[in-house]
Amino acid sequence: MDYILQTQKLCKKYGSFQALKDLTINVPKGAIYGMVGRNGAGKTTLIRIITGLNNPTSGGYSVFGVSNKDKKILEVRRKTGAVVETPSLHPEMTARDNLIQQTKALGISDEKLDDILKLVGLANTGKKKAKNFSLGMRQRLGIAFSLVGDPEFLVLDEPINGLDPQGIMEVREMILRLNREKGITILISSHILDELSRLATHYGFIEKGQVIKEMSAEELEKVSRRSVHVNVSDTNILADVLNGMGMEYKLTSPNEADIFTPVQVTPLVLALNEKNCFVNSMSEHHESLENYFMGLVGGVKNV
Protein backbone atom coordinates (compact mmCIF):
# COMPACT_ATOMS: atom_id res chain seq x y z
CA MET A 1 0.00 0.00 0.00
CA ASP A 2 1.22 3.51 -0.83
CA TYR A 3 1.32 5.91 2.07
CA ILE A 4 1.22 9.68 1.84
CA LEU A 5 2.20 10.18 5.45
CA GLN A 6 4.03 7.88 7.80
CA THR A 7 5.44 8.75 11.18
CA GLN A 8 8.06 6.73 12.99
CA LYS A 9 8.10 6.92 16.79
CA LEU A 10 7.45 10.61 16.72
CA CYS A 11 8.05 12.39 20.03
CA LYS A 12 7.42 15.97 21.01
CA LYS A 13 8.11 17.57 24.37
CA TYR A 14 7.09 21.06 25.43
CA GLY A 15 9.24 21.61 28.50
CA SER A 16 8.44 18.67 30.74
CA PHE A 17 5.13 17.94 28.99
CA GLN A 18 5.25 15.00 26.61
CA ALA A 19 2.77 15.88 23.87
CA LEU A 20 3.65 12.98 21.56
CA LYS A 21 5.19 9.71 22.61
CA ASP A 22 6.47 7.28 20.00
CA LEU A 23 3.53 8.13 17.78
CA THR A 24 3.27 6.08 14.62
CA ILE A 25 0.55 6.58 12.03
CA ASN A 26 0.18 5.56 8.42
CA VAL A 27 -2.06 7.57 6.12
CA PRO A 28 -2.77 5.58 2.93
CA LYS A 29 -2.88 7.34 -0.42
CA GLY A 30 -6.40 8.35 -1.38
CA ALA A 31 -7.77 7.97 2.15
CA ILE A 32 -9.77 10.30 4.31
CA TYR A 33 -7.94 9.61 7.53
CA GLY A 34 -9.86 10.65 10.62
CA MET A 35 -7.89 11.40 13.75
CA VAL A 36 -9.89 10.80 16.88
CA GLY A 37 -8.72 11.85 20.31
CA ARG A 38 -9.54 13.86 23.38
CA ASN A 39 -8.45 17.45 23.93
CA GLY A 40 -4.72 17.42 24.53
CA ALA A 41 -4.31 13.95 23.07
CA GLY A 42 -1.75 15.30 20.60
CA LYS A 43 -3.75 15.68 17.38
CA THR A 44 -2.86 19.31 16.74
CA THR A 45 0.74 18.77 17.82
CA LEU A 46 1.02 16.00 15.24
CA ILE A 47 -0.49 18.26 12.57
CA ARG A 48 1.89 21.08 13.48
CA ILE A 49 4.85 18.74 13.15
CA ILE A 50 3.91 17.23 9.82
CA THR A 51 3.17 20.67 8.36
CA GLY A 52 6.59 21.92 9.45
CA LEU A 53 5.35 24.40 12.03
CA ASN A 54 6.91 22.49 14.93
CA ASN A 55 10.06 20.42 15.10
CA PRO A 56 9.88 16.90 16.50
CA THR A 57 11.92 16.23 19.64
CA SER A 58 12.81 12.79 18.31
CA GLY A 59 11.57 10.29 15.77
CA GLY A 60 10.68 11.22 12.24
CA TYR A 61 8.08 11.23 9.55
CA SER A 62 7.87 11.04 5.81
CA VAL A 63 5.49 12.86 3.49
CA PHE A 64 5.10 11.46 -0.04
CA GLY A 65 7.89 9.06 0.90
CA VAL A 66 10.36 11.85 1.68
CA SER A 67 11.83 11.91 5.17
CA ASN A 68 11.59 15.09 7.21
CA LYS A 69 15.38 15.01 7.51
CA ASP A 70 15.76 15.12 3.72
CA LYS A 71 16.08 18.57 2.14
CA LYS A 72 13.57 17.49 -0.51
CA ILE A 73 10.86 17.69 2.14
CA LEU A 74 10.43 21.38 1.26
CA GLU A 75 9.68 20.46 -2.36
CA VAL A 76 7.03 17.89 -1.48
CA ARG A 77 5.40 20.26 0.95
CA ARG A 78 4.25 22.25 -2.07
CA LYS A 79 1.83 19.40 -2.69
CA THR A 80 0.34 19.92 0.76
CA GLY A 81 -2.41 22.18 1.98
CA ALA A 82 -3.43 22.63 5.59
CA VAL A 83 -5.73 24.42 7.97
CA VAL A 84 -4.24 24.26 11.46
CA GLU A 85 -6.62 25.16 14.28
CA THR A 86 -7.77 28.68 13.43
CA PRO A 87 -7.61 29.79 9.78
CA SER A 88 -4.58 31.94 8.94
CA LEU A 89 -5.89 35.00 7.12
CA HIS A 90 -4.95 38.58 6.33
CA PRO A 91 -7.78 40.41 8.14
CA GLU A 92 -7.46 43.63 6.14
CA MET A 93 -7.86 41.88 2.80
CA THR A 94 -10.85 40.52 0.90
CA ALA A 95 -11.27 36.80 0.36
CA ARG A 96 -9.88 37.07 -3.16
CA ASP A 97 -6.94 39.23 -2.08
CA ASN A 98 -6.15 36.72 0.63
CA LEU A 99 -5.96 33.96 -1.93
CA ILE A 100 -3.88 36.11 -4.29
CA GLN A 101 -1.32 36.35 -1.47
CA GLN A 102 -1.12 32.58 -1.47
CA THR A 103 -0.72 32.43 -5.26
CA LYS A 104 2.19 34.86 -4.91
CA ALA A 105 3.76 32.68 -2.22
CA LEU A 106 3.33 29.66 -4.49
CA GLY A 107 4.43 31.48 -7.63
CA ILE A 108 1.33 30.48 -9.58
CA SER A 109 -1.32 32.38 -11.52
CA ASP A 110 -4.58 33.41 -9.91
CA GLU A 111 -6.86 32.09 -12.65
CA LYS A 112 -8.34 29.30 -10.51
CA LEU A 113 -9.26 31.52 -7.59
CA ASP A 114 -12.84 32.12 -8.68
CA ASP A 115 -13.42 28.37 -8.85
CA ILE A 116 -11.95 27.90 -5.37
CA LEU A 117 -14.05 30.73 -3.93
CA LYS A 118 -17.11 29.19 -5.54
CA LEU A 119 -16.22 25.77 -4.18
CA VAL A 120 -16.05 27.07 -0.60
CA GLY A 121 -19.10 29.30 -0.99
CA LEU A 122 -17.32 32.64 -0.79
CA ALA A 123 -17.76 33.76 -4.38
CA ASN A 124 -20.09 36.59 -3.46
CA THR A 125 -18.16 38.23 -0.65
CA GLY A 126 -16.98 41.07 -2.91
CA LYS A 127 -15.04 43.77 -1.08
CA LYS A 128 -15.88 42.54 2.39
CA LYS A 129 -12.70 42.26 4.41
CA ALA A 130 -11.79 39.00 6.13
CA LYS A 131 -11.87 40.71 9.52
CA ASN A 132 -15.63 41.20 9.04
CA PHE A 133 -16.25 37.55 8.13
CA SER A 134 -18.23 35.26 10.39
CA LEU A 135 -16.40 32.33 12.00
CA GLY A 136 -17.86 30.00 9.39
CA MET A 137 -16.72 32.22 6.53
CA ARG A 138 -13.23 32.40 7.98
CA GLN A 139 -13.18 28.64 8.26
CA ARG A 140 -14.14 28.33 4.60
CA LEU A 141 -11.54 30.88 3.56
CA GLY A 142 -8.97 28.88 5.53
CA ILE A 143 -9.93 25.79 3.54
CA ALA A 144 -9.77 27.85 0.33
CA PHE A 145 -6.21 28.89 1.28
CA SER A 146 -5.23 25.27 1.58
CA LEU A 147 -6.64 24.48 -1.87
CA VAL A 148 -4.83 27.23 -3.81
CA GLY A 149 -1.81 25.11 -4.74
CA ASP A 150 -3.88 22.13 -5.99
CA PRO A 151 -2.66 19.96 -3.09
CA GLU A 152 -2.47 16.20 -3.24
CA PHE A 153 -2.49 15.98 0.54
CA LEU A 154 -4.81 18.08 2.66
CA VAL A 155 -4.52 18.40 6.43
CA LEU A 156 -7.61 19.76 8.14
CA ASP A 157 -7.63 20.42 11.85
CA GLU A 158 -11.19 20.84 13.11
CA PRO A 159 -12.44 22.13 9.74
CA ILE A 160 -16.09 22.34 10.74
CA ASN A 161 -15.59 24.30 13.95
CA GLY A 162 -17.94 27.25 14.01
CA LEU A 163 -19.94 26.20 10.97
CA ASP A 164 -23.73 26.15 10.97
CA PRO A 165 -25.51 22.89 10.06
CA GLN A 166 -25.71 23.86 6.40
CA GLY A 167 -22.05 24.86 6.44
CA ILE A 168 -21.10 21.53 8.00
CA MET A 169 -22.99 19.72 5.28
CA GLU A 170 -21.35 21.80 2.55
CA VAL A 171 -17.86 21.27 3.92
CA ARG A 172 -18.55 17.55 4.27
CA GLU A 173 -19.64 17.34 0.66
CA MET A 174 -16.67 19.40 -0.42
CA ILE A 175 -14.24 17.11 1.41
CA LEU A 176 -15.85 14.05 -0.13
CA ARG A 177 -15.75 15.64 -3.58
CA LEU A 178 -12.09 16.61 -3.25
CA ASN A 179 -11.28 13.08 -2.18
CA ARG A 180 -13.37 11.25 -4.77
CA GLU A 181 -13.02 13.52 -7.78
CA LYS A 182 -9.51 14.86 -7.35
CA GLY A 183 -8.09 11.94 -5.42
CA ILE A 184 -6.77 14.19 -2.65
CA THR A 185 -5.65 12.35 0.46
CA ILE A 186 -7.12 14.04 3.51
CA LEU A 187 -6.01 13.92 7.12
CA ILE A 188 -8.76 15.33 9.27
CA SER A 189 -9.19 15.80 12.98
CA SER A 190 -12.54 16.64 14.47
CA HIS A 191 -14.28 16.57 17.79
CA ILE A 192 -17.55 15.93 16.04
CA LEU A 193 -17.16 12.19 15.76
CA ASP A 194 -20.54 11.65 14.17
CA GLU A 195 -19.45 13.96 11.36
CA LEU A 196 -16.09 12.28 11.09
CA SER A 197 -17.74 8.89 10.80
CA ARG A 198 -19.56 10.11 7.68
CA LEU A 199 -16.30 11.02 6.00
CA ALA A 200 -13.43 8.86 7.10
CA THR A 201 -12.22 5.81 5.24
CA HIS A 202 -9.55 5.21 7.88
CA TYR A 203 -9.21 6.07 11.55
CA GLY A 204 -6.39 6.69 13.96
CA PHE A 205 -7.31 6.78 17.63
CA ILE A 206 -4.92 8.94 19.63
CA GLU A 207 -4.64 8.93 23.38
CA LYS A 208 -1.96 10.60 25.52
CA GLY A 209 0.29 11.28 22.54
CA GLN A 210 0.16 7.75 21.15
CA VAL A 211 -1.84 6.07 18.44
CA ILE A 212 -3.67 3.33 20.29
CA LYS A 213 -5.46 1.93 17.26
CA GLU A 214 -5.46 2.37 13.50
CA MET A 215 -8.14 0.82 11.38
CA SER A 216 -10.13 1.21 8.20
CA ALA A 217 -13.80 2.15 8.22
CA GLU A 218 -14.63 -1.42 7.14
CA GLU A 219 -12.71 -2.84 10.07
CA LEU A 220 -14.48 -0.46 12.42
CA GLU A 221 -17.80 -1.54 10.98
CA LYS A 222 -16.92 -5.17 11.68
CA VAL A 223 -15.82 -4.65 15.27
CA SER A 224 -18.57 -2.19 16.17
CA ARG A 225 -21.15 -3.92 18.32
CA ARG A 226 -24.83 -3.87 17.54
CA SER A 227 -27.23 -3.49 20.43
CA VAL A 228 -30.92 -3.37 21.18
CA HIS A 229 -31.96 -0.39 23.21
CA VAL A 230 -35.02 -1.08 25.39
CA ASN A 231 -37.17 1.17 27.52
CA VAL A 232 -39.06 -0.76 30.18
CA SER A 233 -41.16 0.00 33.27
CA ASP A 234 -38.67 -1.71 35.64
CA THR A 235 -35.06 -2.44 34.84
CA ASN A 236 -34.63 -4.65 37.94
CA ILE A 237 -37.05 -7.14 36.44
CA LEU A 238 -35.40 -6.71 33.05
CA ALA A 239 -32.01 -7.49 34.62
CA ASP A 240 -33.44 -10.67 36.22
CA VAL A 241 -34.85 -11.84 32.92
CA LEU A 242 -31.72 -11.04 30.93
CA ASN A 243 -29.52 -12.76 33.53
CA GLY A 244 -31.79 -15.77 33.26
CA MET A 245 -31.34 -15.76 29.48
CA GLY A 246 -27.55 -15.38 29.83
CA MET A 247 -27.42 -12.15 27.90
CA GLU A 248 -24.85 -9.35 27.94
CA TYR A 249 -26.42 -6.00 28.74
CA LYS A 250 -25.87 -2.61 30.32
CA LEU A 251 -28.39 -0.58 32.30
CA THR A 252 -28.20 3.01 31.17
CA SER A 253 -30.99 4.54 33.30
CA PRO A 254 -33.77 3.33 35.68
CA ASN A 255 -35.88 2.55 32.61
CA GLU A 256 -33.36 1.91 29.87
CA ALA A 257 -30.85 -0.71 28.92
CA ASP A 258 -28.68 -1.78 26.00
CA ILE A 259 -28.64 -5.49 25.18
CA PHE A 260 -25.57 -6.60 23.26
CA THR A 261 -26.33 -10.27 22.73
CA PRO A 262 -28.53 -10.95 19.68
CA VAL A 263 -32.01 -11.12 21.10
CA GLN A 264 -35.28 -12.70 19.99
CA VAL A 265 -37.90 -10.09 20.74
CA THR A 266 -41.01 -12.22 21.38
CA PRO A 267 -39.59 -14.52 24.11
CA LEU A 268 -38.08 -11.52 25.85
CA VAL A 269 -41.31 -9.50 25.80
CA LEU A 270 -43.34 -12.50 26.99
CA ALA A 271 -40.88 -13.17 29.83
CA LEU A 272 -41.08 -9.57 30.94
CA ASN A 273 -44.86 -9.53 30.63
CA GLU A 274 -45.08 -12.55 32.94
CA LYS A 275 -43.33 -10.53 35.65
CA ASN A 276 -45.49 -7.43 35.05
CA CYS A 277 -42.74 -5.46 33.38
CA PHE A 278 -43.89 -3.55 30.33
CA VAL A 279 -41.80 -2.74 27.29
CA ASN A 280 -42.35 0.88 26.27
CA SER A 281 -40.02 0.91 23.27
CA MET A 282 -37.31 -1.10 21.61
CA SER A 283 -34.87 -0.08 18.89
CA GLU A 284 -31.80 -1.50 17.26
CA HIS A 285 -28.56 0.48 17.52
CA HIS A 286 -25.23 0.22 15.84
CA GLU A 287 -22.36 1.25 18.08
CA SER A 288 -21.19 4.69 17.03
CA LEU A 289 -17.63 5.85 16.44
CA GLU A 290 -18.00 7.80 19.66
CA ASN A 291 -18.95 4.69 21.62
CA TYR A 292 -16.14 2.73 20.05
CA PHE A 293 -13.68 5.46 20.95
CA MET A 294 -15.01 5.61 24.51
CA GLY A 295 -14.68 1.88 24.80
CA LEU A 296 -11.15 2.11 23.50
CA VAL A 297 -9.90 4.81 25.86
CA GLY A 298 -12.16 3.79 28.72
CA GLY A 299 -14.29 6.51 30.25
CA VAL A 300 -16.63 9.30 29.37
CA LYS A 301 -14.29 12.24 29.32
CA ASN A 302 -14.07 15.29 27.14
CA VAL A 303 -13.62 14.22 23.51
Add this chain to the structure above:
Amino acid sequence: MSELLAEGYRRLFKGKRFYIVMIAMAVIAVLLTLIFAASNYIINAEIKNETGAAELLETMKTYADDLLFKNSGILVMLVGITAGMLIVQDFRNNTIRNKIIIGHSRTNIYLANLIISVTVMLIYEAVYVIAALILGGIMLGFRNFPNKEVIVNLLLLLPIELAMTSIIVFLCNTMKNVGGFVLSITMHIIVSLFSMVPLLLNKHPKIQELIMEAVPSFQMDMLGNGDIPEHWLRMMLLMFAITFVSTICGILSFKKSDLK
Protein backbone atom coordinates in the same frame (compact mmCIF):
# COMPACT_ATOMS: atom_id res chain seq x y z
CA MET B 1 12.77 33.38 -2.51
CA SER B 2 11.32 35.44 -5.37
CA GLU B 3 7.87 34.08 -4.45
CA LEU B 4 8.29 35.13 -0.84
CA LEU B 5 9.41 38.58 -1.94
CA ALA B 6 6.41 38.90 -4.28
CA GLU B 7 4.10 37.90 -1.42
CA GLY B 8 5.79 40.22 1.05
CA TYR B 9 5.96 43.25 -1.26
CA ARG B 10 2.30 42.84 -2.15
CA ARG B 11 1.38 42.78 1.52
CA LEU B 12 3.58 45.80 2.12
CA PHE B 13 2.30 47.92 -0.75
CA LYS B 14 -1.32 46.91 -0.29
CA GLY B 15 -1.44 48.16 3.29
CA LYS B 16 -2.06 51.78 4.18
CA ARG B 17 0.64 51.84 6.84
CA PHE B 18 3.49 51.95 4.34
CA TYR B 19 2.10 55.05 2.64
CA ILE B 20 1.03 56.81 5.83
CA VAL B 21 4.49 56.40 7.34
CA MET B 22 6.10 57.47 4.05
CA ILE B 23 4.03 60.66 4.12
CA ALA B 24 5.04 61.11 7.76
CA MET B 25 8.68 60.89 6.69
CA ALA B 26 8.15 63.63 4.11
CA VAL B 27 6.21 65.72 6.64
CA ILE B 28 9.10 65.40 9.09
CA ALA B 29 11.42 66.77 6.39
CA VAL B 30 9.01 69.67 5.85
CA LEU B 31 8.69 70.38 9.57
CA LEU B 32 12.43 70.30 10.14
CA THR B 33 12.91 72.64 7.19
CA LEU B 34 10.36 75.05 8.63
CA ILE B 35 11.99 74.91 12.07
CA PHE B 36 15.42 75.55 10.54
CA ALA B 37 13.99 78.38 8.42
CA ALA B 38 12.41 79.96 11.49
CA SER B 39 15.69 79.61 13.36
CA ASN B 40 17.57 81.22 10.46
CA TYR B 41 14.98 84.01 10.36
CA ILE B 42 15.63 84.77 14.04
CA ILE B 43 19.40 84.60 13.50
CA ASN B 44 19.13 86.97 10.50
CA ALA B 45 17.12 89.39 12.62
CA GLU B 46 19.79 89.22 15.34
CA ILE B 47 22.53 89.79 12.78
CA LYS B 48 20.82 93.02 11.75
CA ASN B 49 20.59 94.15 15.37
CA GLU B 50 23.94 92.87 16.58
CA THR B 51 26.26 93.64 13.70
CA GLY B 52 29.27 93.01 15.92
CA ALA B 53 28.33 89.40 16.47
CA ALA B 54 27.34 88.84 12.87
CA GLU B 55 30.24 86.52 12.13
CA LEU B 56 29.47 84.31 15.12
CA LEU B 57 25.75 84.28 14.44
CA GLU B 58 26.40 83.44 10.81
CA THR B 59 28.01 80.14 11.89
CA MET B 60 24.83 79.22 13.78
CA LYS B 61 22.70 79.31 10.66
CA THR B 62 21.50 75.97 9.32
CA TYR B 63 21.38 74.82 5.71
CA ALA B 64 19.86 72.01 3.71
CA ASP B 65 23.19 70.18 4.10
CA ASP B 66 22.56 69.88 7.86
CA LEU B 67 18.98 68.79 7.30
CA LEU B 68 20.12 65.67 5.45
CA PHE B 69 21.39 64.03 8.65
CA LYS B 70 18.63 64.94 11.05
CA ASN B 71 16.33 62.03 10.31
CA SER B 72 18.41 59.00 11.25
CA GLY B 73 16.84 58.34 14.66
CA ILE B 74 13.33 58.95 13.37
CA LEU B 75 14.00 56.72 10.37
CA VAL B 76 14.74 53.76 12.66
CA MET B 77 11.42 54.27 14.42
CA LEU B 78 9.48 54.61 11.17
CA VAL B 79 11.12 51.56 9.58
CA GLY B 80 10.21 49.71 12.78
CA ILE B 81 6.60 50.83 12.50
CA THR B 82 6.22 49.65 8.91
CA ALA B 83 8.58 46.71 8.51
CA GLY B 84 8.46 45.54 12.13
CA MET B 85 4.69 45.53 12.16
CA LEU B 86 4.60 43.70 8.84
CA ILE B 87 6.65 40.88 10.37
CA VAL B 88 4.81 40.82 13.70
CA GLN B 89 1.41 40.78 11.98
CA ASP B 90 2.50 37.78 9.96
CA PHE B 91 2.99 35.94 13.25
CA ARG B 92 -0.07 37.40 14.99
CA ASN B 93 -2.39 36.47 12.12
CA ASN B 94 -0.59 33.13 11.77
CA THR B 95 -0.22 33.83 8.05
CA ILE B 96 3.43 32.81 8.38
CA ARG B 97 2.03 29.26 8.56
CA ASN B 98 0.77 29.51 4.99
CA LYS B 99 4.33 29.91 3.75
CA ILE B 100 5.86 27.17 5.88
CA ILE B 101 3.12 24.66 5.04
CA ILE B 102 3.78 25.03 1.30
CA GLY B 103 7.48 24.37 1.77
CA HIS B 104 9.27 27.70 2.07
CA SER B 105 12.34 27.34 4.24
CA ARG B 106 12.54 29.42 7.39
CA THR B 107 15.89 30.80 6.23
CA ASN B 108 14.28 32.15 3.06
CA ILE B 109 11.31 33.55 4.99
CA TYR B 110 13.68 35.38 7.34
CA LEU B 111 15.84 36.70 4.51
CA ALA B 112 12.76 37.83 2.57
CA ASN B 113 11.62 39.76 5.65
CA LEU B 114 15.05 41.35 5.88
CA ILE B 115 15.12 42.33 2.19
CA ILE B 116 11.63 43.82 2.40
CA SER B 117 12.56 45.76 5.54
CA VAL B 118 15.74 47.09 3.90
CA THR B 119 13.61 48.17 0.94
CA VAL B 120 11.35 50.08 3.32
CA MET B 121 14.39 51.70 4.89
CA LEU B 122 15.84 52.74 1.51
CA ILE B 123 12.51 54.13 0.28
CA TYR B 124 11.96 56.15 3.46
CA GLU B 125 15.53 57.44 3.43
CA ALA B 126 15.15 58.43 -0.24
CA VAL B 127 11.84 60.17 0.46
CA TYR B 128 13.42 62.14 3.28
CA VAL B 129 16.57 63.07 1.37
CA ILE B 130 14.60 64.15 -1.72
CA ALA B 131 12.14 66.18 0.36
CA ALA B 132 14.99 67.74 2.37
CA LEU B 133 17.01 68.55 -0.75
CA ILE B 134 14.11 70.12 -2.61
CA LEU B 135 12.41 72.03 0.20
CA GLY B 136 15.62 72.64 2.17
CA GLY B 137 17.38 73.78 -1.00
CA ILE B 138 14.62 76.29 -1.70
CA MET B 139 14.08 77.56 1.85
CA LEU B 140 17.50 77.20 3.47
CA GLY B 141 19.93 76.97 0.60
CA PHE B 142 23.10 74.88 0.60
CA ARG B 143 26.30 75.55 2.44
CA ASN B 144 28.64 73.18 0.62
CA PHE B 145 26.40 70.61 -1.06
CA PRO B 146 27.09 68.86 -3.38
CA ASN B 147 30.48 68.18 -1.81
CA LYS B 148 32.38 64.96 -1.20
CA GLU B 149 31.97 64.93 2.61
CA VAL B 150 28.17 65.19 2.60
CA ILE B 151 27.77 62.57 -0.11
CA VAL B 152 30.22 60.13 1.53
CA ASN B 153 28.61 60.64 4.95
CA LEU B 154 25.18 60.04 3.41
CA LEU B 155 26.47 56.81 1.92
CA LEU B 156 28.02 55.85 5.25
CA LEU B 157 24.59 56.23 6.85
CA LEU B 158 23.29 53.32 4.79
CA PRO B 159 25.29 50.53 6.48
CA ILE B 160 24.30 51.97 9.86
CA GLU B 161 20.64 51.94 8.87
CA LEU B 162 21.12 48.45 7.44
CA ALA B 163 22.43 47.28 10.82
CA MET B 164 19.50 48.94 12.60
CA THR B 165 17.04 47.35 10.18
CA SER B 166 18.58 43.91 10.69
CA ILE B 167 18.18 44.37 14.45
CA ILE B 168 14.52 45.34 13.93
CA VAL B 169 13.98 42.18 11.87
CA PHE B 170 15.80 40.12 14.49
CA LEU B 171 13.69 41.47 17.36
CA CYS B 172 10.35 41.15 15.56
CA ASN B 173 11.11 37.73 14.10
CA THR B 174 12.46 36.35 17.36
CA MET B 175 9.89 37.76 19.77
CA LYS B 176 7.03 37.35 17.26
CA ASN B 177 4.78 39.69 19.21
CA VAL B 178 3.99 43.34 19.88
CA GLY B 179 6.77 43.38 22.49
CA GLY B 180 9.31 42.84 19.71
CA PHE B 181 7.70 45.59 17.68
CA VAL B 182 7.74 48.08 20.58
CA LEU B 183 11.34 47.22 21.40
CA SER B 184 12.37 47.69 17.77
CA ILE B 185 10.82 51.14 17.46
CA THR B 186 12.19 52.35 20.79
CA MET B 187 15.65 50.76 20.71
CA HIS B 188 17.31 53.85 19.24
CA ILE B 189 15.82 56.03 21.98
CA ILE B 190 16.78 53.53 24.68
CA VAL B 191 20.37 53.31 23.41
CA SER B 192 20.55 57.10 23.06
CA LEU B 193 19.59 57.43 26.72
CA PHE B 194 22.87 55.75 27.53
CA SER B 195 24.89 57.92 25.17
CA MET B 196 26.70 59.49 28.13
CA VAL B 197 27.97 56.12 29.36
CA PRO B 198 31.01 56.03 27.03
CA LEU B 199 32.08 59.38 28.51
CA LEU B 200 32.67 57.58 31.82
CA LEU B 201 35.41 55.67 30.08
CA ASN B 202 37.51 58.78 29.53
CA LYS B 203 40.52 57.05 31.07
CA HIS B 204 40.30 54.41 28.38
CA PRO B 205 40.04 56.41 25.16
CA LYS B 206 40.53 53.39 22.92
CA ILE B 207 37.57 51.53 24.47
CA GLN B 208 35.53 54.71 24.44
CA GLU B 209 36.28 55.18 20.76
CA LEU B 210 35.43 51.57 19.94
CA ILE B 211 32.07 51.75 21.72
CA MET B 212 31.18 54.95 19.90
CA GLU B 213 32.07 53.33 16.61
CA ALA B 214 30.40 49.99 17.29
CA VAL B 215 26.95 51.12 18.44
CA PRO B 216 24.81 52.19 15.47
CA SER B 217 22.90 54.79 17.50
CA PHE B 218 26.16 56.47 18.54
CA GLN B 219 27.55 56.23 15.02
CA MET B 220 24.60 58.17 13.69
CA ASP B 221 25.61 61.09 15.89
CA MET B 222 29.11 61.02 14.45
CA LEU B 223 27.93 61.41 10.90
CA GLY B 224 26.73 64.77 9.70
CA ASN B 225 27.51 67.75 7.61
CA GLY B 226 31.16 67.67 8.53
CA ASP B 227 34.30 65.68 8.03
CA ILE B 228 34.25 62.02 7.10
CA PRO B 229 34.95 60.08 10.34
CA GLU B 230 38.58 59.06 10.71
CA HIS B 231 37.81 55.37 11.18
CA TRP B 232 34.98 55.17 8.68
CA LEU B 233 36.11 51.82 7.29
CA ARG B 234 36.23 50.23 10.74
CA MET B 235 32.84 51.72 11.51
CA MET B 236 31.32 50.27 8.38
CA LEU B 237 32.88 46.85 8.95
CA LEU B 238 31.37 46.84 12.44
CA MET B 239 27.96 47.68 10.96
CA PHE B 240 28.20 44.87 8.45
CA ALA B 241 29.28 42.57 11.27
CA ILE B 242 26.19 43.57 13.30
CA THR B 243 23.99 42.91 10.26
CA PHE B 244 25.60 39.54 9.64
CA VAL B 245 25.57 38.35 13.25
CA SER B 246 21.99 39.49 13.96
CA THR B 247 20.79 37.81 10.75
CA ILE B 248 22.55 34.52 11.47
CA CYS B 249 21.30 34.52 15.09
CA GLY B 250 17.78 35.40 13.89
CA ILE B 251 17.73 32.58 11.33
CA LEU B 252 19.05 30.01 13.81
CA SER B 253 16.52 31.06 16.43
CA PHE B 254 13.67 31.03 13.89
CA LYS B 255 14.64 27.58 12.64
CA LYS B 256 14.49 26.15 16.16
CA SER B 257 11.29 27.83 17.23
CA ASP B 258 7.89 26.16 17.29
CA LEU B 259 5.07 28.11 15.72
CA LYS B 260 1.45 28.07 16.78
